[in-house]
Amino acid sequence: MANKLTTWWQNRKDKSKLDDQSMQKGVSLITVSDPKSTIAEQFRTIRTNIQFSQVDDQLRTLSFTSSGPSEGKSTVSANIAVTFADQGMKTLLIDADMRRPTIHQTFQIPNRKGLTTILTSSKNDYDSVIVKTKVANLSVMPSGPVPPNPSELLNTHKMDQIIEELSEQYDLIIFDAPPVGSVTDAQIIGTKVDGSILVVPQGIALKGAVLQAKDALDSVHARIIGTIMNRVSRKNGTGYYGGYYGGYYGGYYGKNEDKKN
Known part of the structure; x- marks a missing residue:
């Protein structure tokens, strides 16, 4: 028991460090920097699982969230966006974690304008806030200035209009949403997208917190299409990925290669 508590505490300390790194430097795009790596291949496996989980109902909008902060949802959403773009889908990644x-x-772009700019403007000037990346078919929309009322902004007809209009321009829109356990933003976004995905880091996320996050999304009738377990410990030099469990698909990528959240 003592060893388990020590490991859990160390994982929480590592999580705090990763949080600072991701805020200051962004997350690791392994699908861009090392596309032939095992981890990049695992992200492509997750993409395939997402596609096959909804064969009869095409997903045009997805949100990625987690039960708590610094659990990898930004890393997962960004890398999954790259894999869809690599497949030829015109993809837009939106930072909804305002x-x-x-x-x-x-992506090393300015954050002076973004989602909050559109939500608080009378005009939907998407060209001024959407940036094409070096990845073919992938564009991003930063969050923009931090507003005093993110939840209220997201829970508006204007947000519905933005999603509807952008869905006509892109094959897939991916939202990097805030953690469910921290604020109501992810629940609100979950009611507006075709599907939500929970990211669960092994050894960090508490079972109770994950169950509460699922219940919170269920309570607003958000459509949870799956969970992704990340930072999985590697055994015998082998990472885990793929596989269905409990009605959800699992995409796993090794802890040793997950540098940033």
Whole structure:
């Protein structure tokens, strides 16, 4: 028991460090920097699982969230966006985590304008806030200035209009949403997208917190299409990925290669 508590506490300390890194430097785009790696292949496996989980109902909008902060949802959403773009889908990644944004740091773009700019403007000037990346078919929308009322902004007809209009321009829109356990933003976004995915880091996320996050999304009738377990310990030099369990698909990528959240 003592060893388990020590490991858990160390994982929480590592999580805090990763949180600071992702806020300052963005997250690791392994699918871009090392596309032939095992981890990049695992992200492509997750993409395939997402596609096959809804064969008869095409997903046009997805949100990635977690039970708590610094659990890897920004890393997962950004890398999954790259894999869809690599497949030829015109993809838009939106930073809807307006309290702790990371996308502008990940892609090294300004954050003076973004989602909050559109939500608070009378005009939907998407060209001024959407940036094409070096990845073919992938564009991003940063969060923009931190507003005093993110939840209220997201829970508006204007947000519905933005999603509807952008869905006509892109094959897939991915939202990097805030953690469910921290604020109501992820629940609100969950009611507006075709599907939500929970990211669960092994050895960090508490079972009770994950169950509460699922219940919170269920309570607003958000459609949870799956969970992704990340930071899985590697055994015998082998990472885990793929496989269905409990009605959800699991995409796993090794802890040793998960440098940033």
